[in-house]
Amino acid sequence: MSVLIAVVLTLVLVCGALVVFTGNVQRQAVTLSLYGLLMTLLFVLLSAPDVALSQVVAGTAVVPLMVLLTYRKIRGLR
Numbered sequence: 395m396s397v398l399i400a401v402v403l404t405l406v407l408v409c410g411a412l413v414v415f416t417g418n419v420q421r422q423a424v425t426l427s428l429y430g431l432l433m434t435l436l437f438v439l440l441s442a443p444d445v446a447l448s449q450v451v452a453g454t455a456v457v458p459l460m461v462l463l464t465y466r467k468i469r470g471l472r
Contacts, residue, residue: 395439398439399440402432402435403436405432406429406436409425409428409429409432410429412425413425413426413429419461419462419465420462420465422461423459423461423462424458426453426457426458426461427453427454427455427458429453430449430450430452430454430455430457433449433453434446434449434453434454
């Protein structure tokens with residue numbers, strides 16, 4: 395189990411770096427959603443199902459959606 399956790403932690407690290415270094419906002423939101431899924435998997439592996447459920451809702455769905463809607467609104471104001 396600890397090897398699987400180490401692999402998921404490495405994927406979380408790589409995906410977090412991709413979120414930071416992605417220049418396109420749409421791609422950044424998709425990468426952020428993938429990061430949320432990896433964090434959910436990590437929480438499940440660490441036996442924290444309540445945190446995993448919160449992460450699925452907030453980190454995978456709501457936050458990337460808010461990023462895209464905010465970007466669309468700001469782009470429309472120009």
